Structures are given as structure tokens and as C-alpha cells.
Amino acid sequence: MIIIGERINGMYNDIGKAIKGKDPKPVQEWARRQEQGGADYLDLNVGPASPNKIEAMKWLIEVTQEVSDLPLCLDSTNYDAIEEGLKLCKKPAMINSVPAEMPKMERVFPMAVQYGAEVVALAMNEEGIPKDADSRIALAAELVATADSLGFSPEMLYIDPLTLPCNVAQDHGPEVMRTLREIKLISDPSPKTVIGLSNISQGTQNRDLINRTFAVMAMANGLDAGIVDANDNELMSAIATARILLNKDIYCDSFVNVFINRNR
Amino acid sequence: MAVEILKEKYRSKVGEVVLGATKEEGGTRSHTITVGGETSLPYLHFEGETPNRPVMALEVWDTAPTEWPPFFEKFYGDVWNDPGEWAKKCVDEFGADLIQLRLAGADPDINDASPEDCAGAVKKVLEAVGVPLIVIGCGKPEKDNLIYASVAEAAAGENLLLGVAELENYKAVNSACMANKHNIIASSPIDINICKQLNILIIEMSTAMANRIIIDPTVAALGYGAEYSFSIMERARNGALQGDKMLGMPMIGNIGSEVWRTKEAITPTEAEPGWGEQEERGILWEATTAMAYLQSGIDMLVMRHPEALKIIEKQIDDLMQDNSY
Numbered sequence: 108m109i110i111i112g113e114r115i116n117g118m119y120n121d122i123g124k125a126i127k128g129k130d131p132k133p134v135q136e137w138a139r140r141q142e143q144g145g146a147d148y149l150d151l152n153v154g155p156a157s158p159n160k161i162e163a164m165k166w167l168i169e170v171t172q173e174v175s176d177l178p179l180c181l182d183s184t185n186y187d188a189i190e191e192g193l194k195l196c197k198k199p200a201m202i203n204s205v206p207a208e209m210p211k212m213e214r215v216f217p218m219a220v221q222y223g224a225e226v227v228a229l230a231m232n233e234e235g236i237p238k239d240a241d242s243r244i245a246l247a248a249e250l251v252a253t254a255d256s257l258g259f260s261p262e263m264l265y266i267d268p269l270t271l272p273c274n275v276a277q278d279h280g281p282e283v284m285r286t287l288r289e290i291k292l293i294s295d296p297s298p299k300t301v302i303g304l305s306n307i308s309q310g311t312q313n314r315d316l317i318n319r320t321f322a323v324m325a326m327a328n329g330l331d332a333g334i335v336d337a338n339d340n341e342l343m344s345a346i347a348t349a350r351i352l353l354n355k356d357i358y359c360d361s362f363v364n365v366f367i368n369r370n371r
Numbered sequence: 372m373a374v375e376i377l378k379e380k381y382r383s384k385v386g387e388v389v390l391g392a393t394k395e396e397g398g399t400r401s402h403t404i405t406v407g408g409e410t411s412l413p414y415l416h417f418e419g420e421t422p423n424r425p426v427m428a429l430e431v432w433d434t435a436p437t438e439w440p441p442f443f444e445k446f447y448g449d450v451w452n453d454p455g456e457w458a459k460k461c462v463d464e465f466g467a468d469l470i471q472l473r474l475a476g477a478d479p480d481i482n483d484a485s486p487e488d489c490a491g492a493v494k495k496v497l498e499a500v501g502v503p504l505i506v507i508g509c510g511k512p513e514k515d516n517l518i519y520a521s522v523a524e525a526a527a528g529e530n531l532l533l534g535v536a537e538l539e540n541y542k543a544v545n546s547a548c549m550a551n552k553h554n555i556i557a558s559s560p561i562d563i564n565i566c567k568q569l570n571i572l573i574i575e576m577s578t579a580m581a582n583r584i585i586i587d588p589t590v591a592a593l594g595y596g597a598e599y600s601f602s603i604m605e606r607a608r609n610g611a612l613q614g615d616k617m618l619g620m621p622m623i624g625n626i627g628s629e630v631w632r633t634k635e636a637i638t639p640t641e642a643e644p645g646w647g648e649q650e651e652r653g654i655l656w657e658a659t660t661a662m663a664y665l666q667s668g669i670d671m672l673v674m675r676h677p678e679a680l681k682i683i684e685k686q687i688d689d690l691m692q693d694n695s696y
Contacts (some may be wrong), residue, residue: 201633237490355609365617 108322108346109148109332111180111201112141113305115167115295117154126153128164131170138175144337145367148201149175151192152182164188168195177370179335180227187215193222203227203334204267207246209253216257225263226254227301230286236269237264238278240285243268245326247286251293259295265332272309273317280307280321287328299331309348319345326353376696378418384410385670386582386619387423388554390469390532391503397528401501404469406585406670407621412608413668417695423690426468427680428505428673429461433484433492434476439675442650446677447587448465454492455499462500465677466684472496472506473628477518478509478681484681490525496528505532505623506557515544523547532556532585532623537562542576546692556623558587561596563603567617574617578627581616585671586664590624592633593660600624604667619679624664627675630657658682665690 114137117123125133138149149171153163160183172195180201181192189202204227205215219226230236230243235241247266254264268286271279281303282326293296307321308314320344322333326349336342346356347366350356359365387408392398400467404426406632411419435451446465450456454472463469468538474489475483484492506522508515520543523533534556536544541557548555557573566588574581588607590600604622611619630636633645636653646652657679661672665686672679 109494175439283505356604357567357615359571360564361568361571365567369614369616 108326108350109299109301109333110146110337110343110346111148111301111332111349112137112144112146112177112337113150113334114141114336114338115149115171116152116182117157117163118152119154121157123154126157126167128362129342131173134163134167134170135174138171138177141337142175142177142370144340145369146177146337146341147370148178148180149243150180150182150203150334153188156312158241160185160188160201162192164192165195168192172197186211186218187275190218193218193224196222196224199223200226201225201227204207204229207232207249207250207253212250212253212277213257216254216259217264218307220258220266225265226259227267228254228298230266230268236271238282240282240304242284242291243282244289247298248293251298255294260296261298262296264298266290266298267301267303270302270304270306270310273307274309274311276347284324284328287325287330293327300329301332304333315339323349325351336363376417379411379415381410381419383612383616383619384408384419384615385608385621386613388582388585388621390505390530390554392528392530392690395655396530398530399497400503400529403530404503409608409612409668411612412665414690414694416693421691422689423670425670425672425687427683428469428471428588428671429465429467429677429680430473430675431457431461431496431566431582432473433489434482436475437561439631440649440653443676450599453495455495458496459499461677462502465536465680466647467502467674467680469502469505470496470500471507471604471673473507473509474515474518474522475487475509477514478511479514481509486521488501488629489518490521493522493531497526503532505534505556505671507534511603512537516540519544520550521549523551523553526553527551527683531555534558534585536569536573538572541569541573545580547574548583549580554585555580556587557620559589559639560653561589561599561603563606563618565590566603568617569612569615570620584620585622586618586620586622588622589670590629590660590664592626592629592636593663594635595629595633597660597663601663601667604664604669608668621670622668623671624661624666624675625668625673626657626661627673628680630660631675652676654682658686 108173121133151167178198182203206229230246308317347363385407392399393405408422458470476484531553533553545563607618640649
């Protein structure tokens with residue numbers, strides 16, 4: 108599974124404060140730590156509090172790239188901030204995200220083509236998050252078709268079927284699993300899939316246990332990527348193990364360390 | 372109707388390993404040999420690169436072999452009491468790219484040669500030929516561990532390929548390679564999991580060894596489980612191309628020694644007239660085995676019969692022809 112480190116997000120106090128005070132230390136510390144934990148990408152989100160989202164995004168990108176060569180995942184609903192950010196990225200980035208809404212898709216996909224970026228696309232539209240798998244799959248198909256018509260390859264698309272907390276929306280779990288399986292049938296080459304893992308355990312007890320159990324189940328259903336806590340060792344070990352059991356990586360006795368250190 | 376050529380895009384490639392060192396580099400070799408570097412499955416030149424052609428070594432022993440079929444005598448009989456002369460003949464007359472010196476004489480049941488004797492044999496071969504050298508022990512770990520240090524030290528600067536390291540016994544040979552900057556053969560018993568783990572353990576001792584490892588996945592001879600080795604080598608190569616760095620090393624196989632202990636290669640013509648003439652049969656057994664492994668990505672073949680080497684040389688020439696569209 109492709110690991111997108113979630114921690115550089117203005118919603119966390121230390122990052123929020125760092126952005127406000129232009130203090131690169133906490134951001135760079137988390138960039139390093141997530142890289143050591145085994146991240147493939149670093150998600151960058153300026154958070155709700157930043158008054159100037161474009162400047163904040165540019166600053167986050169610059170200070171992160173000073174200490175890490177990992178590709179970045181620009182996480183914002185402000186597409187001007189993303190576009191300015193893409194200009195600064197040293198490696199092709201990931202745009203996070205676009206829903207199945209026409210004006211937004213028309214803004215994001217051509218931009219992604221221009222900068223060679225990948226795109227996280229949400230299986231939702233103006234009407235919100237669908238209840239069942241069929242509606243999610245229909246939206247995923249719409250995303251693939253629109254991307255394709257705008258010259259964007261489905262292989263570069265990461266469809267997020269959208270997970271909801273298991274305590275308040277328990278019936279969504281199996282629907283998400285079915286969505287993950289069927290997204291692979293939409294096109295050939297098929298789009299990739301991604302989830303924001305920590306959503307599944309919002310407001311629950313034992314969040315880490317729920318997160319890693321869900322990660323393994325989703326992987327068995329074909330999940331390709333996750334926006335996750337790359338410093339949760341138990342989670343990373345579970346993901347490494349699932350990759351072995353799915354025959355994605357060749358087994359060896361040091362399989363956990365090999366997975367965590369694979370980018371070094 | 373337009374046909375689009377399907378080309379696989381790989382994330383990674385096989386690492387390159389340099390064998391031997393010239394005078395400028397602190398050795399005495401006339402040239403170095405680079406192996407590995409492939410960016411596609413074997414010889415798919417249309418979708419990737421095979422920057423270095425596979426190379427062949429001929430076997431040289433530090434003691435005259437007693438169990439080789441009698442027709443080997445006409446090739447090696449006049450030189451097999453002198454590893455230097457033997458090596459020279461392999462290079463000058465038979466066209467070997469490099470020499471694999473097997474210190475068979477170190478075996479306590481053969482000559483029980485001392486570490487100093489072994490170092491002496493290595494020096495002799497180094498003086499006789501200019502090609503890079505592979506040196507392997509007698510195959511008995513308790514004795515081999517005693518000879519690695521002296522062999523590695525005697526050839527310091529020559530950038531040997533030294534082996535073999537195994538999962539249960541890799542530290543002595545790896546230390547010798549680390550201390551004297553030689554390359555190592557990491558050998559596993561037709562088991563990709565052990566193959567990968569051994570590479571990890573070698574690199575854990577010194578990250579400098581990461582681009583000094585040649586994988587020996589253990590090749591079986593035709594008819595004796597070659598398909599197991601074949602599929603493991605394919606899997607290792609696929610892993611390497613998909614980014615598994617612990618499998619991204621070139622591969623070597625002891626074709627000659629495996630083939631020349633099969634029934635088909637050692638049974639005389641009179642004993643099995645239906646199988647045809649023995650020497651021709653043995654040559655083809657060795658060449659066919661080698662040919663198959665070329666298709667699974669082998670980079671270094673250790674051969675025994677000069678005629679088999681000649682057949683494979685031609686085969687490699689053909690496979691290296693550009694087939695891009």
C-alpha cells in the first residue's frame with residue numbers, strides 16, 4: 108500500500124501554530140519522522156485557520172522540501188492554492204482532492220495534466236456521501252469518464268470511496284469494501300483507490316486497533332493507498348504483513364523492516 | 372489495423388556490480404567487467420535496457436579433478452596441475468570472460484590445502500591472466516571460513532567475487548570482503564525468501580556491500596528441477612524491477628558443476644547407447660541448461676566444457692541483438 112503521511116495538517120495544534128508563526132521546525136520534524144516511519148508521500152494541509160491559504164501552502168511546500176525528497180500530496184479545497192503549490196513541487200505531486208462535481212473536475216483534471224500530478228477523487232457530489240456501494244461506484248465511473256475525456260489517465264487517479272466513523276455509520280463498512288472491489292472493474296487500466304484511514308475511528312475507543320484492522324480488510328479488497336499515521340508502528344506492521352499475505356512483496360524474515368525502509 | 376506494442380513500465384532496475392580492478396584502480400586486471408543494470412525482463416530490448424551482456428566463466432581448480440569424464444583431459448589434461456596455466460588456457464584458447472577458481476584442494480578429504488596454499492593458488496591465477504576472478508571455497512564451511520581472510524587479503528585491490536555466503540554461514544566471508552573490498556556471492560538453496568533475507572543480513576553488516584552482492588539462487592541442471600530455479604530467478608527479477616531493492620542484484624549460476632554430475636552427462640556411450648554419444652550429449656546438456664537460465668535473467672554463467680561455452684557465446688550474441696520496434 109502507498110503510504111501518504113497525514114500528520115502535516117493545520118488541524119493539529121503544533122502545525123497550525125507553526126504555520127501562523129512561520130516556524131519551520133515542527134513541519135520539518137514531522138516530515139523527517141514520517142519519512143522514517145515509511146511514508147511514500149507527505150500530505151500537506153494548511154488547516155482551516157490559515158487566513159491566506161495560498162501563501163500558507165507555498166510555505167509548507169518549501170519548508171518540507173528543504174528536509175525531504177518525498178513527493179507531496181497537496182490537500183486543499185482551494186484550487187488556486189494547489190495550483191500555486193504545484194509550481195513549487197520538485198517531484199510530481201498528488202492533488203487531494205476533487206469530488207464528482209463538474210466545475211471542480213474541469214478545474215482539477217486539466218491542471219493535473221499540466222503539472223503531471225496524480226489526483227485523489229472522492230466518490231461524492233453536491234448531494235453528499237452516498238449510502239450504498241452502487242451509488243459510490245456510479246460516481247467513481249463518472250470520475251473516470253470525466254478524467255479520461257479531459258486527457259487524464261485513470262492510472263493516475265486515486266478514487267476515495269469515503270469512509271465514515273464505524274460508531275455512527277457502521278453500515279457503510281461493507282459498502283466501502285464492495286466499492287473498493289468494483290472500482291477495479293470500471294476501466295482497464297483501472298483507477299487506483301485510496302482512503303483517509305483515520306476517519307473510520309473518529310470518536311471511537313481503541314482507534315489504533317480499528318484503524319489497522321480496517322486497513323488490512325481494505326487491502327484485501329484491493330486498496331492501493333491510504334492517508335494514514337505513518338508513525339503508528341502497529342499499523343505499519345499490519346500493512347507490511349497484509350502485503351506479504353497478498354503476495355505483493357516477497358517474504359523474508361525481516362519483512363516489517365524491509366517495508367518500512369523500502370524508500371531508503 | 373494499427374497495432375500498439377505493449378511495453379511494461381518498471382519502477383526500478385537491477386543494480387550494477389563491477390568485478391575486477393585495473394592498475395589505476397589498485398588492482399592488476401587488464402579490464403573490469405560490469406554485470407547487471409537491466410531495466411526490463413531478459414532481452415526485451417524494446418521496452419528496456421540490457422546494458423551489460425551476460426558473461427561466462429570457466430572453472431579452474433587448484434587441484435586436478437579426478438571425477439570429470441575422461442574427455443575433459445584433452446582440453447585441460449596438460450594444465451590441470453597448474454591453476455595458472457589452466458586459467459590462461461581458458462581465457463586465451465577457450466574465450467572465457469572470467470575465471471572461477473574453486474579451491475577444491477582445501478577440502479580436508481582432498482588435499483587439505485592450508486589458507487596460505489589457497490592464497491598462493493589465487494596469486495598464481497592472478498599472475499597468469501588479466502580477467503577478473505571469482506574465487507569460491509571447497510564447499511565445507513568449517514574449512515572455508517579459515518581460508519577467506521587469507522585469500523581476500525592476498526588479492527586485496529583486485530576486487531574479486533568471493534564466495535559463497537549462506538544464511539547459516541555468511542559472516543566470515545562477508546568480513547573478508549568488507550575488509551579488502553571484494554564482492555560477495557550470496558547463495559540460497561532455491562529459496563527466494565532465504566535469498567532476500569541473506570542479502571539483508573549482508574547489508575546490515577555493511578551498507579557498502581549493497582552494490583557488491585551477486586545472487587546465487589542455486590541452479591539445478593536440466594531434468595533435475597531446473598524449473599524451480601528458473602521460476603525463482605524470474606520472481607527475483609520481477610521483484611527487482613518492481614522496486615524490491617533486496618532482490619535487485621545480478622545473478623550467477625554454477626551450470627557446469629551441476630550438469631556434469633547428472634546421469635545423462637556422466638554415463639558413457641557404451642552403457643546407454645540409446646542416449647547417443649556421451650560427450651556431445653553432455654555438451655548439449657550443459658548448453659541447454661545455460662540457455663534456459665539466460666531466459667530467466669542470469670547474468671553470470673560458470674561453465675565447464677569449452678564447446679558448451681562456445682554455443683552459449685553465440686546464443687548471447689543473438690539475444691543481445693536489438694529487437695526494438
